[in-house]
Amino acid sequence: NRNEGAATVVSLQQHKGIFGLKHSTEAMDVISVMRSFISRNYSKRCVIVQIGNLKKGLNPLSMSDLFFTSPYMSTALKTGLITGIIALAEGVAVGRSFAMFKNYNIDGNKEMIAFGMMNIVGSLTSCYLTTGQFSRSAVNFNAGCKTIVSNIVMAIAVMFILLFLTPLFYYTPLVVLSSIIMVAMLGLIDYQAAIHLWKVDKFDFLVCMSAYFGVVFGSVEIGLVIAVTRLLLFVSRPRxxxxxxxxxxxxxxxxxxxxxxxxxxxxxxxxxxxxxxxxxxxxxxxxxxxxxxxxxxxxxxxxxxxxxxxxxxxxxx
Known part of the structure; x- marks a missing residue:
């Protein structure tokens, strides 16, 4: 309880005078008590999740696993169509967001061709769906990358890590990875644009905040659903x-x-x-x-x- 904790702190503070300890400090005493209290009462509830074992090496080729006569082909086509539309919308939206920061334009047709080629090659090499992820783009942007060559350097670095350095990430907490993404996103928030929306149109500001919190606390898909819903409402009831x-x-x-x-x-x-x-x-x-x-x-x-x-x-x- 509180009395026991206070008595423990006081007794630890007197060690320096009673036992003649030269290197005992009050700060270390308090920290030790706090550490002992937290580990005793919250160690089971506050578990730090670690990355653990990472599969070492590159994914094998998967061309031999493709079957066009499978009974699940219709389901695969429906799922592929939906995920392809979502991936394309997400990639183009992220690309246009970063294009606004750098004052350049992107070609939607070229973006579609690039995403298509990446996913065709990825399907033959055991890769998951490829799109322009906002988190990785934010980290890349804040690292000061200027050209597409940065993606080549990043791919080489990832390949080297997967081949030789995966055991080093065993004890890395997952919150560290999340913090990297969150810190990178802070530099992408356009506060002036939000203030301008608040002054011009309160409804647009509400939609902007809803999409923002949907992306931060949910996923990019939730943010896209909110934005698309707002667009449909705007088209059906224009100002x-x-x-x-x-x-x-x-x-x-x-x-x-x-x-x-x-x-x-x-x-x-x-x-x-x-x-x-x-x-x-x-x-x-x-x-x-x-x-x-x-x-x-x-x-x-x-x-x-x-x-x-x-x-x-x-x-x-």
């Missing part, structure tokens, strides 16, 4: 707004974001932030009709000219 003219200029902006802008008499300019599809046609028709009714009611009460034209601005699509 619409009335645009007005900024005084002494030819610029038209959202009247909610620019309160000093003025609408043009007889005109109703509506901005639609998404293309028109069959999934959002009904919603847009109802929304435009509501804007027209509200504008006509406002014109009647203010005594201005009647509404003559409705202009749909879809330049942002």
């Amino acid at each position: 619409t707004a009335v645009k007005g003219n900024i005084p002494n200029s030819m610029i038209y902006r959202n009247t909610e974001q620019y309160p000093y802008s003025r609408t043009v008499p007889g005109l109703l300019i509506l901005e639609i932030d998404a293309p028109i599809y069959f999934v959002n046609a009904g919603y847009l028709r109802e929304r435009i009709t509501r804007w027209v009714d509200e504008e006509e009611e406002r014109v009647k009460t203010s005594g201005e000219n009647s509404l003559q034209y409705v202009i749909l601005d879809m330049s942002g699509n």
